[in-house]
Amino acid sequence: TGNPYYTPLILSAAMITTDPLARYEILNSATEFNRDPILWMEKINVARAIGLDNYADEALIQMEEWLSKENILLLQNGNN
DSSP: OOOTTTHHHHHHHHHHOOOHHHHHHHHHHHHTTOOOHHHHHHHHHHHHHTTOHHHHHHHHHHHTTTSOHHHHHHHHTTOO
16 A cells, blocks of 8 residues: 655655666665555656656556556646
């Protein structure tokens, strides 16, 4: 399940990382243990930014297992 107390720390660590691939790796590792949708959406955004569209698509498919498509669309549109 998502732990909202860890998400800001993880996002902060990712933001201060200058290497985009390292940023993705931080977020990817965190999503293995955390289902916070905001964290997952950041992982997807970073994956797309560095050309890892297949990984972003896979993450969206995984999110559909525990979130409705409507909620995912809201997150994608920035209404989190």
